[in-house]
Amino acid sequence: MAQSLRGARIRAAALTLPLVIFITVTFFVPLGSMLTRSFHSPQVADALPRTLALLEDWDGQSGPQEETFRTLGEEFRSLAKQRKLGGVATRINRLESGMRSTILKTARKLRRDQPESWREAMVAADEAWGEAGTWRALRRAGERFTLQHYLNALDLDRDDAGRIVTQPPERRIYLPLLWRTLVVSLAITVICLVLGYPVAYLIANSSPARSNLLLLLVLLPFWTSLLVRTTSWIVLLQNQGVVNDLLVAIGILGDDGRIAMVYNMTGTLIAMTQILLPFMILPLFAVMRTVSPQHLRAASSLGATFRQGFLRVYWPQTLPGVAAGSLLVFILSIGYYITPALVGGRTGQLISNMIAYHMQQSLNWGLAAALGVILLATVGLFYFVYDRLVGIEGMRFS
Amino acid sequence: MTSTVKKDEAHVVFRGVDKTYDGKTMVVRDLDLHVERGEFFTLLGPSGSGKTTCLMMLAGFEASTSGEITIDGRPVHNLPPRKRGIGMVFQNYALFPNMTVGQNLSFPLEVRGIPASDRAERVRRTLAMVRLEGMENRRPGELSGGQQQRVAIARALVFEPSLVLMDEPLGALDRRLREELQFEIRNIQQELGLTVVYVTHDQQEAMAMSTRVAVFHRGQVQQIATPEVLYEEPEREFVARFIGDNNILRGHVLSADEGQCIVDTPGGEVKAFPVYRCRPGEKVALAIRPERVGLAQPRTYSNEFEVDLRDILFVGDHLRMRVKVCGNSNFIIKLPNIAGHGAVLKGDRVRIGWGIMDCRALPDEE
Known part of the structure; x- marks a missing residue:
């Protein structure tokens, strides 16, 4: 008796299954993946894995090692070949405005020659590479999990020291x-x-x-x-x-x-x-x-x-x-x-x-x-x- | 609104009041009522007979189409309900569910601007009167039907009106509770000397509680009288049929004198008491109470008939028999359950009879 009742309940529940599947596929999954994007952005990390690995050990103050410059230059070059550099540059630009043009300009300069010093070549291409802030921004853009979107959405930002500050009034949207x-x-x-x-x-x-x-x-x-x-x-x-x-x-x-x-x-x-x-x-x-x-x-x-x-x-x-x-x-x-x-x-x-x-x-x-x-x-x-x-x-x- | 209060005038007066909603159907027609001070006056009738409409006109929720209504001798046509100073008990209690019992009772005092210190005391006193001491903080939803009804009555009394209207207040309660509350309402009314206008479709309730009853039928008052008179001396066929049980026989008047008439029915001639001046040849209805019919030795009653006993039911305190007599095949006889009746059985031929004064000849309304 109890068994048959349970069977009936399961059958009744099974009737709602199509709806449950429909809702899951059309609502919960897209919604979940969309919301995940607010804090999960692996694109830059996937594009520049070696540079970011080197930057992890960097103290964040002095200029990075020559090796870091070379790795980044090579990674830019291979991305450019795969025609992926533009997208990566745009993503980085969202964190540090101006980075897109810096990256694209540098990549263009570095396209062919094998420079003696990557550091000099890149700084020559754009002075920004000589500043620690640029590298810090790059490192932040490479984080797979980030609260940066939330900071932006709440009109907050990080200053050069990485502290959270409010945007100036004219930039609050x-x-x-x-x-x-x-x-x-x-x-x-x-x-x-x-x-x-x-x-x-x-x-x-x-x-x-x-x-x-x-x-x-x-x-x-x-x-x-x-x-x-x-x-x-x-x-x-x-x-x-x-x-x-x-x-x-x-x-x-x-x-x-x-x-x-x-x-x-x-x-x-x-x-x-x-x-x-x-x-x-x-x-x-x-x-x-x-x-x-x-x-x-x-x-x-x-x-x-x-x-x-x-x-x-x-x-x-x-x-x-x-x-x-x-x-x-x-x-x-x-x-x-x-x-x-x-x-x-x-x-x-x-x-x-x-x-x-x-x-x-x-x-x-x-x-x-x-x-x-x-x-x-x-x-x-x-x-x-x-x-x-x-x-x-x-x-x-x- | 210039007339002054005349102390000798009845508390409530309806004078030639008509009410129609659509201009064609008269819900109430040419109504005259006088309710005396301190009276328990009941408007009795089946649903749709106009009794509730009368109450609503008195309370001020409906306007009369023509005629005049006065309270304490003052016409009330232009007086909104809140200024009439009438306590009203509604059919489904109409307690405010968002307030406690105490707040419900306090409400009419608050809107009258009575100070808070007096309010609590009057609420307490009124609740005690309906035997609900200490219920101030309960919600209406937590109370039983009978308790809710008591609260509704208390709320209608708490601001000490001299006139209280009740619209089928006991309709939703079961029989035992209803009978208990009938006593209580009656006691409170007499203790406080209230004038009560009460609406019900339950004739037993009306009989039990009222000083006088007005019987309504199709918007018209059939008879206004004390319960005893209504029962013993109905003047209209409708009243005879509506109040208690009555057997109705129909026939034509053969001859009519003062105090006695002879009526030709399908089963023979019947001697009856005419309640109005009927003339030979006229159709009349004869009303005979079941308990006034007896099993008879020959020549005991003025009217006697030999009949077959179609049914006999044992109902405890009395026996209920059904016979066919004078064209009525559903003629009921009620015999008290005392020694001597056990001998008759279904199918027996018996002799039944009734007196002239127990057989009232009324205008035929069929």
Whole structure:
């Protein structure tokens, strides 16, 4: 009996196996390998094994031995032959800007002749080889496991002595961007709550027929693609767009006073709020449906004004829905990509757009991965704080 | 809103009140009610008869379509629920689950601006009244159904209203608990001298608790009377059928005098007491209580019939028999379980009978 039950359980579990495999292959494996790139970069180490082995014994202060120069020169030469030098130079350049041109220039000079002194030849090709800092950067670039991407992602760097320092203000990019992303996400969450709460209340307290119709209207946007909805906002909000035209036509704005509502932060806010609104309304509605309308009546029969009844009786009972909706909208917006990319212009970009940039344009996957990990950790942190404050368990999504 | 409080006027008055939601169907029609101070007044009727709508109009959650409702002689049309000063007990308690029992009771005091020092004492006193001492810190969800009901009653009383409305407050409880709470509600009402307007569809509950009962049917009051009068002297067929058990016989009036009429039924002539001035040829319904029918020696009763005993059931304190008489094949007779009845068996031919005063001729409503 117990055996047959166990068999049935195993068979039932086996039915989910295709999904488990699918998720593993398409989600966990790529995600894991991507995240690994944030701290694991073996490419330089694999390209310059002998030089790096020699640099390991180097004191880091004086100029390296002649042998080190020769080894590096030979390794450059063989890499150039295999046409791999450009990629390696780019990687090293990410740690020490200027290194790419130094390396490529040196390799060109060293292409044919067998110099007497490799040191002199290389310093002649580029003075940088005479400085200990260049070699230290090379040694750092050769580390298989590195936190350098995280330092970059947090606007930190190492000084010549290897200490971690913050970047000068004008070179800080990612922390301000992360901060902006958090602020924008919070603003969108609050706007969605303010706009969605009355709608959810209306749906939850209408007759079944009307409630169904309203719910359908809330879900209607999901019938069109996200891309269409986002580009529609461009049509509506652009300078010669519907909204501006309307405002000019009824005389609120002069023709030269058209408001820039798209390709900036305003556009990102408006479009994302509209797109994420259903994710606020649905959890709110799910909770409000379970709150008896009798309670508001009871409150007023006990002498409370609508305000008192709402604040003391109704609102506290809908908190699980407020929590669920807010968390959902906040987490969705913190990682939102496509809408800010299309309507955000230069000022309306969020952290995920920067990640995409490093994935697709600069091809600095290590940095993209580090930014991704930081984003993930931030969401995890908020989730944790939220759990402490509100309690995830009491939350209801549907 | 210029009229002043008239002390001699009834506590609650409905005058010609109509209510319709769609303009066509009348939920309540031409309703007149007077509820005296200190009365336990019950609105009784099947679901959809308009009784709850009346309560909601009195509480201020529904507006009447026409007519006037006054409390203490003051029209309340423009008064929102919170200003009517009525305690209300809701059908499913409507306790606030996000508050403790103490906070639930404290809520009406807080919104009235009563200082915190007085609040705790009044909450304690009111909880003691419903025998829930020391339950202040429990959540409604942790209480049994009966306890939740007591909290709901306490919450409706804690701000000392003189008028309390109850909407099927015991509907969700099992029978024993219901009967226990019936006594308690009645005791509290009398102790505090409250006016209670109570809604129920349970006629036994209405009979047990009320000073007077208004029987509702299809939005209209059929009869307003004390429980005894409703039971003994129903004036409408609906009331006769709804309150307790009644056998109904149908027939045409042959002749009618003051205090007696003769009615022609499919099984013969029946002498009955007419409750209204009926005329020969008119259709009437005769209502006869099962316990007022007896097994008879000849010429004991004014109405006597020889019938076959179709069924006989032993129900403990009484015997329940079913016969066919005067066109009613489901005529019930209740005989107390005392010596002498054990002799009759199913299929026996027996003689049954009833008196004129136990056979009321009512307007036929079929």
